[in-house]
Amino acid sequence: MRIALVAALVLSSGFAYGDEGQWQPYQMPSIADKLEQHGIKIPAKQLADLSQYPMNAVVSLGYCTASFVSPQGLVVTNHHCAYRAIQYNSKSEHNYLENGFLAKTKADEPSAGPNERLYITEAVTDVTKQVMANLSADPLARYEDIQTNSKALVKDCEADDNYRCEVNSFHNGLEFYLTKQLIIRDVRLVYAPPESVGGYGGDIDNYEYPRHSGDFAFLRAYVGKDGKPATYSKDNVPFTPKSFVKVNADGVKAGDGVFVAGYPGSTSRYRMTSELKFASDWLYPTYASRYQLQIDTIKAMGAGNKDVAIKYAGTMASMENRMKKLNGLLDGFKATDIVGIKQARENDFLAWLKQDKGANQALVTELQSLLSTQHQQLQGSYYFSNAQSSALLDAAKSLYRLAKEKQKSDDKREQGYQERDMKMFTAKLERIDSSFEASVDQMLWQQDLNAYLAQPLKEAALDKALGITSPAQLDAKLASFYQATELNDQAKRLAWMNADTAAFEASSDPFIALAVALYDANMAQEKAEKRLEGELSVARPAYMKAVIAYNQANNWPVYPDANGTLRITYGMVDGYQSKDALYKQPFTRLEGIVAKHTGVEPFNAPSKLVDAINAKRYGSHEVENLYPELGTWICRLFSCLDEAGKFGSVPVNFLSSVDTTGGNSGSPVFNAKGDLVGLNFDSTYEAITKDWFFNPTITRAIHVDFRYILWMMDEVDNADNLIAELELVRN
Known part of the structure; x- marks a missing residue:
């Protein structure tokens, strides 16, 4: 028992807590002391300057994060972030999802798709x-x-x-x-390992640790010959970024300070306890039930149809990830009384607020009343909104709304329908073809309509337009929609962008007719939501102002909830105690891939990768001992040494205490000097609830170790041309 205790203490390296905060870059000088405490040497003022290294090399994909790694516009991100690009170029005859892809020359780099973009933040x-x-x-x-x-x-x-x-x-x-x-606007696919590497472990390992995922891919940014952004053309040239990140080939070790820059999607840490209870009691279970039904349906329909499987591969990956996260949130709420913790914190805040005679004591009551209305509003509109889930109906609704908005001056149009939005609007309509199959779309829509018919909150406009009263009538009715529509033809679909409202209102296309029939009901719902948002735009800021003052009085970190904008978070390479008597080390290694390998998806590593591991072909990427602070006797107990007394392997994934969430996928992980050492791609299962409450003892992010990426490029896929582009540095 004493040995186990000593080993656990040594393995923890003395760092037992995560580091809360998704900081705006301008805030970095205010936490310079904390960065220094974590051994981060790059100046805080430099991190606050978006025109300097490394922040000017960090880019957004619109839904993930990436970073420039060469002066020729080469970009690295996660495999699951490049999924659409890989899927776009995958066909039955050359399935890059299944077999991977490597362009040996720039001439071999195909378009990632007309809708892929890179966004480089220049000013905030x-x-x-x-x-x-x-x-x-x-x-x-x-x-x-x-x-x-x-x-x-x-x-x-x-x-x-x-x-x-x-x-x-x-x-x-x-x-x-x-x-x-x-x-x-011109993004191209350069290199992606097979999904059996990029998504090794699949949904089984999703949010789990130990992990052995090669979740990486390379893209390249192209521009016109004049150096300005341009749509895809064979004459375009690689983009020259203002800077690109250096790759540290020596990586990091346990206890090293690291920081991550990226575009986290959303968190709810400043939300009220009533909002958390609504999410845990109704919202998340309701969402989870629908997602699971959709996953099961797509999986069954794609089992015997490879084209369907390829078209819906990205949709499936996204939905399975959401499903795992929802389950993690619900399990986390059960395992830890987060509702109770937040309520206790809220009660303390209310007591503090009462002591401030100048404070608006009614602000909490006012906000609670509005939130109650919002929850009722969401429950009332949920099934009606889902009953319009068909991809073709969604297109018809957007097109008719566009015709309506065009009757206004551009500055008065709804966001999403202004002239600035037309390229993205067009791209969305075009993108339907890459992930649409009529039979699947109909089945998913029919399931949502079944759920709508089974609940009491009906919408007269929908009932009248469909003319059905029971699920038994749905199949024939919906089949007639897909048979009679022309919206499944891209050219005809795009042509509707130029039609006026009269053309829509005279159309016999069933989806367009349904969109017209539902317009007033949808607009009434939207108007009610906007009115409520107007009321909340007074109540929430007043509440937040008080909460910030309360946090400052307690010397707690004050940073905004994630909202898709550029953030920086810092921490240390560290494992964690996941449950009683179970400590998870911060690094995994190649041997773990072979240990999990069964040859059956999702543990079906490519034979060339398995052969390289079994032959111990580590090349220059071998690390003899990732835990030099451990004595040999402890390390033998924990199997971190080989028979020769050396580590003798390559690290695959590692943990750190940085504060990340969805959208941080693909984010560069930097060492203390600002060198690239890994890519963020996931969180541990125990940490999923950090979107609501940050628990420092168990919050860990999971990263691909760049030493594994280099090993894959060097020893497995022979991507020598890309290695030559990288600027490799050593400690």
């Missing part, structure tokens, strides 16, 4: 005063005023068509920042 500006200027007291008008002010700022920012700008809310509407991003 505080525009709170401009957004909040001259707001109406009426909730709906207030909402519209905020949108109008934001759109005006965006329009000025996008004077150059090569830029995409967006106004984002921080601290629930207390602050607003304008982000300006350069758009790269």
